[in-house]
Amino acid sequence: MTSNDRSSPSYWEKGSGSRGNSRHLEVTGQRVKYIGPGSADKDAACVRANTYVPPSQAIYYFEVQIVSKGRDGYIGVGFCTADVNMDRLPGWEPQSYGYHGDDGNAFRSDGKGRRYGPTFGTGDVIGSLLNRAEQTIAYFKNGIDLGTAFIGVAEEKLYPCVGMQTHEEEVLANFGDAPFKADVDSMRVEAARRLEAQIRQTELPGRGKVGSLMAEMIFDYMVHNSYFESAAVVARDLLDGAVEVSPKDRDEVRLRAGVAEALIAGHIEDAMSTAERVAPGVLQAHPSILFRLHCQKFMELVRQRDDEAAMAFGRSVLVKAASTGEDQELLQDALSLLGYNDPASSPCGNLLGTKVREDLAKLLIAAILKHTGRREQSAMERIGCQLETSLGTLLSLGDPRISLIDNAGPGNALKY
Structure with missing residues (x-):
């Protein structure tokens, strides 16, 4: 099971050193070997992946197998930005993070590490977890979680990196092409659960x-x-x-439902009269909807194959009622139905379908609600729309937490 998408890191970038020490590394795909002099700190060399971790990726994980710890095992594994001095081990420079094998220390932005985990060497597999949702970096040794190493990791573009310093040190990376030692799926689930718990801790105001x-x-x-x-x-x-x-609420809701049902059933006059009963003056206040209702009455006559009545209604009402360019276009499409023996199979036959009546019913109900000072949606539905819009905005901004929320499923609000 892999953790990363196609835009994620996939191999080590040759010559990514900022000065001359990149020549100390033999880089082949996912494999790196130290071939430099290895006599002092000045001989250290670091290599980063071919691309940075996508900022929108909430959970990113890669592993490094220690093929050989070499002479001293001065191997560092971690993350760094693109402008870091690569002639230093990970964590020794600003905006870089590293876990080192020789002493088990964690280094962040300077050469003074702090005690973190066990040492590691030949045969060990070291995993690095970047959790953008919580802005942390954690490490794993042979699939075992060593806990959080760094917090407040806010850099937008971080590259996986590995550094070495002594003879014959060699590592092989796994960027997701093969199964990982650690359970990445569980990492995502736990991160989603923590995010859900954080959201649920938000208290809504009481209302007495x-x-x-x-x-x-x-x-x-x-x-x-x-x-x-x-x-x-x-x-x-x-x-x-x-x-x-209240009885008034019941009556209004039922009448509105009756308007929609009548319109969808093709009983246009009934729908119009009920609409006026619920919201007097609503049709005159929305002339475009009124014209569409007249067109729908015309099309019902066509659908019933009462061409004589349809033509009479068209001449006496429709032609006179069309006032805008959109009205004229709809009028021409509606009148064209009379030119076919089978109007339903004509180029404008869709006008006789149920969907047209359903869409018109939605418009009419929305107009009634607005005319009577009510909202088209309930408060909960409006909040749902606002939430969807907010999530879309956060997604467009690359907020990594959205990938945990966006994969939600029933029964687990944030299941990945």
């Missing part, structure tokens, strides 16, 4: 005697979508009876 904000939103959603019995249960059990479904 009325009850919780969430319960109010559930009640509003139930009423808005005609689930009156369920709304009554929510009001009773979650809101202590502080609110109720």
Whole structure:
């Protein structure tokens, strides 16, 4: 099982040293061997991967097998930015991080390491985990988690890197082409769970005697979508009876539903009269919708093959009602239906389909809600739309936490 996508690092970049010590490394694909003099710190050399870890990738992991620890095992594994001095071991320079095999210390931005984990040498496999969601770096030895080594890791473009300093040191990287020693899937799941726990710790404001904000939103959603019995249960059990479904709410919701049902069924006059009953003046306030309703009445006559009535209605109402360029275009398409023996198979036959009536019903209901001072969606549905938009914005900005949220599934809000 691999952890990385196609844009992730895949091999070591030859000659990535910033000065001359890159000649001390023999680099072949994922393999690196130290061939320099190895007599002092000035002989150290580091190599980085061919590309940086994608900033939007929440969990990135790679492993390095220690083929040979060489003379002294001065091998460092970690991450660095592109402008780091590569004639130093990982972690010895600003914006670089390293875990070193000779002493087990963790180094960050200077040559003074701190005690972190065990030493490592020939045959060991060292894994490096970059967790962008939590801005941490952790290491694994032979698949065993050694814990967090660095926190506050905020650099946007970090490259996997490895450094060496003494004779015959040699490593072989695994950037995801082969199974890892560590369980990367579990790392993602645990990271998602921690993020979920963090989100759940966010407290919504209480609303006194009325009850919780969430319960109010559930009640509003139930009423808005005609689930009156369920709304009554929510009001009773979650809101202590502080609110109720009023007869007016029931009547308005049912009438709006009746408008949509009549229109979709092709009973245009019934839909229009009910719309005026629910929201007097709504059709005159939305002339484009009124014209589309007239067109739909015309098309219902065509669908019923009452061509004489359709032509009469077209001459007396439609032609006179078209006032905009969009109206004229729809009028021409509608009138063209009369020129075919089988209007449904004509180029504009889609106008006779159910989807056209369904779309018009949505427009009319939205106009009714606006005309009566109500919102088209319940508060919960609006929040859902806002959340989706926010996630899209964060995704476009490359926020790595979105990859943990975006793979959510039922039963686990942040399952990867």
